[in-house]
Amino acid sequence: MLGTLTTLMLVAPEWVLRWTKEPRGNAFWAEFVVWPLIQILIVLFIVLTLVAYLVYLERKVSAFMQARLGPMRVGPWGLLQPAADGLKLLLKEDIIPLKADKTVFQIAPIISVVAALVVLAVIPWGAAWATIANVNIGLLFILAVSSVGVLGLVLAGWASNSKYSLLGALRSSAQMISYEIGMGLSIIGALMFARTLSMSGIIEAQQADGVWYVFFQPIGFIIYLVCALGETNRAPFDLPEAESELVAGYHTEYSGFRWALFFMAEYTSMLVTSAIAVTLFLGGWSFPGLGLIKNQTLFVVVSIVIFAAKVMVLIYLYMWFRWTWPRYRYDQLMDLGWKWMIPAGLANIVLTGIWYVLALPKSRGGVFGLMQLGLRDRLAPTRWSGIIYFVVTGFVITIPIIWLVLAAINRRTRDFNLHAQRQLQIKLRAKRLQKHAEPQAAGEGAS
Amino acid sequence: MREQGVDITPGTLFDAEEMVINMGPQHPSTHGVLRVILKLDGETVKDLDCDIGYLHRGVEKIAEHDTYAMITPYWDRLDYVAAVSNDLCYVGGVEKLLGIEVPRRAEYLRVALTELQRIASHLLWLGTHAIDIGAVTVLLYAFREREEILKIFEDFIGARLTAHAFRIGGLWWDAYPEFEKRVRDFLKILPGRIDEYETLLNANRIWLSRTVGIGVLPADEAINLSLTGPVLRGSGVKYDLRRAQPYSVYPEFDFEIPIGENGDTYDRYLVRMAEIRQSIIIIEQALDGLPEGPVMAKVPKVIKPPVGEVYFGIEAPKGEIGVYLVSDGTTKPYRMRIRPPAFINLQSLRRLSIGHLVADVVALIGTIDIVLGEVDR
């Protein structure tokens, strides 16, 4: 069954081919122009609506967490709220600051949104024909285009002709770049097992191995989640765009639909980073028991539903984090990115590599011989013994070693051991009081 | 250092050594119309100046032209977050001037209401402090509890926020029949809710990173700056007017004065959380020992105190609020001076912020707990 799926990886379903073959009779045109266009339109429409409803969902989730109801007036249960918001934003006056660079001011949100939306083409929404483009460098493509999104931010801050917007934009983008590095490092561990950068290929690999890579790479998953929070400027890393801060964010001067575009870009990148996490670590659209469905179309539809459900779980996590935790200060946030996430990512790569090489078959120089040739001549862990080996090393050995590495690097940071910090301060204060108590033996103030 | 607006220098942003930045008067985190002028070196605060007076309404001057009873509602509007305790300060001062003894039932009810107001004020402080640092949900949870207290106030006194609760000589009305039951029901659920807040914040790494070691104020400096209230107690000075200069019936209650160890923002947070719990204990004791009797003393229709002056201070949620009344024998005071705790505590902002980063200034304004109505009067 797996073989059939790989054959069908991109091909349009038969009914589409039949429909388009009639007028043109050209397989190329049907498969590479008409069908992808239909796919693109469907995905764009669904994702843009979904993004609007993600805003609604955030308001509802936050409301229920905060013992209130959220939007309730517009439509039943407030379901038409996104439509009302969108309409309002579209009808607002288009204000461009006086001395702003007009062209760049207009281009910046477009760059942000386009960079966020282009990525949707390579995300494996489901099996077979539910991916628009199964590029063999899918993951690299996503990372590359996401990094172009940073440009939109920087240009927006500059084009607003305000010193504070510029500073806020530079801080935001510095944060995004730092966490992008962490993201890139954290996924390499999972890629060692998948042996391909293609998104569908990674899901196939997890199916073939029989286990989701989150069990092999728990630390990689956690690092990825934290870096994704930092990359998308979400709490607890949203200081650059918090309302109570002094330096205004990059989108201060934007109003109306341009601001909505930035917002859309942020939520779309939230969606995309969740989709990457689901693909890489949580098995994408695969689920144990999915193979029992024999009908091709039903298979693909169910796979889309499974993927959507997993992505929604992660997005709920994002929202949960935002409304529960306070936010980090900017220097603490950069500290976390550079001195905790990146070393942990690097250590994860080294350790995963070590376990991988140790488990190679004896013929290739390994010690334990817990791998065998699998899909597409790829080395995969043997059923159960190899899998247990990787799970155990991933959880039991990797996590303590990485913790020790991080502790060693950060032991002298102020925030590292806050308990010890407080004890130290208590001691210092006692010493200070002693110094004061001696000369003023008769003083009564501090007793 | 007084600077208006910001100095935009040509050249690069690296050139200017120091940047002068303006925060407020309209700002989500200054808890009112407070303008803070910061002199920054990069992100570090080099100097700070507060520009206040945006909410100055001339209350002390108005008091010279109003009779003693007419002045009482003005006191609600000072620290509008904790109106009931402000009233206690003023009517206590006038009663001291007149030499009136307030009936015991009234005193007990006053204590119960004042401590309820202390809880409400600390809840609002907690919510706004948390949201300034980023924990939005705590604000809504705290307001959920505060809502209960305000409903009790509304049913007893008639208003929620600026409740003209006390009158010279006692209370206007006696407690309504379900008052005791409602307060006890509320006090039953409150400790669980406080535990909820503490679960969210006390051990949270991010909260600790943002509050531990921020704004450390040693005890001697706190005393030198004339600070009072939780800001002083957070620095380790066990000074609470309810014990140091007892008033009303507080000597009859058994409660503790929580103090902090280091004088940082985290300690001040812990002190206020502990004070809420102590207030719960006081209210329960007050309700347990509530005597019967009248709630209003025999007060002359026209209040003409003898010539003299009096100072009366109480422990408000923000610190020591006091009234200094000078009477010249007429129905209107010659001078009424308010000792505003928030105004005096705000002066420590400069000492606290210098050396910290800009993002900490917001946390420090929150930890001092100011209300501009009191700062500006």
Next chain:
Amino acid sequence: MQLHGWEAVLFYVLAFMTLIMGVFVISARIAVHSALFLISALVNVALIFILLRAEFVAGVQILVYVGGVMVLFLFVIMLVQTRAEEESRVRLYTGQTKAVYVIAMLLAFAFIAAMRPAQSGFQSPDATAPTQTSADRGTATGQGAGGVSEDTQKVGSALYREAALPFEIASVLLLVAMVGAVMLARGSKQEKLYE
């Protein structure tokens, strides 16, 4: 390799765009606009890479060059506020411009003339590449869909197997440069902070 059909058209379009963007880089008045045109030029180069079936290099080009280097360029340009200077510049095109065009044309002709005899060296030895049309490639289940791309494999083995030592040395050199830059940029105040 010889490009046929749509690929040739695409190549000429992309090459033309790259060159035009390059010209705009140096002729734009505002520095940030220059940087934006440079970004366009780099993205066009990445697309040409894809055309040459070097997808990995294209992806890395965008990731590193556009997403990293150009963003940092923009940082520096924005922090050095040159707006006043730019707007006050009145004469952008001086008599030198004509001379520049003439010399650039001469250089281009010289380049093409020098390249002609060397073009035979660019023909790739394997004859299979030009015969594979795009229609065939897409539906095959071979290397394209799901497997490791040839380009990634080639780059990987070149960097980590054949030229591993120079790669590591280059990495160390970059690390030294980074550490040196951080040390130089750190002011004396920050030095005291860390003591």
